[in-house]
Amino acid sequence: MAAQPIFILREGSKRTHGSDAQHNNIMAAKAVAEAVRTTLGPKGMDKMLVDSLGDVVITNDGATILKEMDIEHPGAKMIVEVAKTQDAEVGDGTTTAAVLAGELLTKAEDLLESGVHPTVIANGYRLAADQAIKIIDTITISASPEDTETLKKIAATAITGKGAESHKDHLSSLAVKAVTSVAERSEDGKITVDIEDIKVEKRPGGSIKDSEIVDGVIIDKERVHPAMPEVVENAKILLLSVPIELKKTETKAEIKITTPDQMQLFLDQEEAMLKEIVNKVINTGANVVFCQKGIDDLAQYYLTKAGIFAMRRVKKSDMEKLARATGARIITSLDEIEESDLGYAGLVEEKDVTGSRMTFVTGCKDSKATSILLRGGTEHVVEVLDRALEDALRVVGVALEDQKIVVGGGSPEIELSLRLKEYAATLKGREQLAVMKFAESLEVIPHTLAENAGLDPIDMLVELRSQHEKGNKRAGLNVYTGKVEDMYENDVVEPLRVKTQAINAATEAAIMILRIDDVIASAGEKAGQGPGGGPEGPGGEMSEEF
Incomplete structure (x- = not known):
């Protein structure tokens, strides 16, 4: 056979x-x-x-x-x-x-x-x-960490060719200043740099020359109520990861209201519960509240009456940067707040930047957090600058850690x-x-x-x-x-x-x-693909039309 x-x-x-x-x-x-x-x-x-x-x-x-x-x-x-x-x-x-x-x-x-x-x-x-x-x-x-001129040259080399040559001196200075401000030296003299401590906030409008470094954290948000104070000095900062609003029941619940009096009692009870939540926030002694979740409209009114600067829907990454900068703890339960959980900043201020409001948290104690406000003519220009600056920050950090250059x-x-x-x-x-x-x-x-x-x-x-x-x-x-x-x-x-x-x-x-030496592609590939998911054709060549 x-x-x-x-x-x-x-x-x-x-x-x-x-x-x-x-x-x-x-x-x-x-x-x-x-x-x-x-x-x-x-x-x-x-x-x-x-x-x-x-x-x-x-x-x-x-x-x-x-x-x-x-x-x-x-x-x-x-x-x-x-x-x-x-x-x-x-x-x-x-x-x-x-x-x-x-x-x-x-x-x-x-x-x-x-x-x-x-x-x-x-x-x-x-x-x-x-x-x-x-x-x-x-x-x-060898490159000394104190030799800022060499560090600027390293940053300038990284920026060159990325569409920002005309302002590379200014961007290099910003990069070096930002990296050196967050660099930490251990007892054995070793330097470590965490680039995550540097926040780059992009804002189209203005010139590249208007880009600046801020010794603190910039949040791309405004306060929740216009009647709240715009500027808070000696800020006691509370960071909340829980909403300042009424909790919804986890199980399906039904409330039957048969008379107008019961309706009023229900609304009064809701208001009282919300007021109790807000009072817990006010009693902490905080005059600035950053909330990762929502803040109820009525709660906003109570907070405004108490003269508190409040902000809602703050990004988790921004909350973590604020915690590092101000020394505050991110609170997950309003019942367990102590005075030591609050952070401190010399100044919390809301400013107008090219037609939109941003909040600046500066004057933090022993802060290792630094922010760069990056400006440029158009959105695409700012994006290009951001990528160039990102590279510059990384290479300066690496040069500080290794202290060796070529x-x-x-x-x-x-x-x-x-x-x-x-x-x-x-x-x-x-x-x-x-x-x-x-x-x-x-x-x-x-x-x-x-x-x-x-x-x-x-x-x-x-x-x-x-x-x-x-x-x-x-x-x-x-x-x-x-x-x-x-x-x-x-x-x-x-x-x-x-x-x-x-x-x-x-x-x-x-x-x-x-x-x-062997490529085995499972069945079920899209039509027109060769082994390994590549397009069929001579040698499985990729299309050059990128």
Whole structure:
């Protein structure tokens, strides 16, 4: 009898294996890297992303672009993870990490076609990454936490190319001042920075120059009643996570009222109960109340009569920031309030900011909370500035924690590439080939910087290699002049962790994709999709219409 085929997968499932699976995944990952490649560097272009609801995002931030893109291919998703991790860990260098991962896979494909086994390539890449981290440590520059000028340069480098260059000095100053104000130094001298202590409140209208730093918390809300005081000095602050209104019964209840007197008694009883709740708030001695839930209209009247500044529907994140800033506890039961649960602020004030009211809580005791009021011409401008400032805050925080920086402009990548080629020559076996390819991959960063600036990438790479061979370890590409110059003197510096994290994340993702030799997609995929959720077609390539 002829051998019967054995089916182990459900009907409709699709499977690609061997070189086809590797090729598909590599092609998808490369397509994602190519999508963000043109945004790299100060002269990088922007992307306009329109979601299904028609909301528009204009950015050249790698992590934002990849987050907003609706990517389905699992191989491509791994490159998105690289950018997300880079963003979470450092805040900047997301495009660098994605582009580097794509280039590592491109070079690996050359080796696969030459007959080198994926495991050998993976081992070679790991050796190269470990060696790269050791090499880059030798070209770092120490940065003192007290050296605010260097911190401003780091912030300015992160902001450059994000649509805010004309005001980068002002934004850099804001970022450094905000981060240094929330930085905490432990007994052993180690500095930790929690960026969550910095609240950025965006407000379209006005100029970027009008952006300011506030030593306290800004709440984008106004008091519940216009007759309440606008300004409260020496504020005793009560934070409530329970509503100041009557509780509804948890079980279904029915009240039968048969006479008008009973109706009046019912209303009087409701009012008395509400007054009792409000009296509990008044008796705490608080003159400012921030409530996470609702405040009944009648309760608003009683609070106004007592001269209390009250606000309702305050976001949970804002409540937590107020608790940290003022020392108040967030109360979940009105029966258990003590005077020690109240927080303190020197001033609580409601102000008009471009036609809408905002509340400023300042003068807090031992506060580590800082807010930045970010202004800009239009909503999209403010959104772009917010992303740029977010990156600046993160990199300054990382620089304060590590106190180690490197120059930019493709300089570290060229130095690493040259030194890794020397290291490859000391290796025996096929890993040498993988290390050489890793070294070549690093050159994609200066190559792309030159390309995006409209310069000749080959000429620039030759000049960069020449300068580094002469011992100019800080020589990088100045995209404004089109020349190879000392990047430290050009104030292009970034934290060491930006580079080490990018190298590690890109290497790990490339190795993971290389080691996949089988893709099994369950049945029930949408029409027109290939194995693994990617579009069908040559090599499972992604559509370039982003």
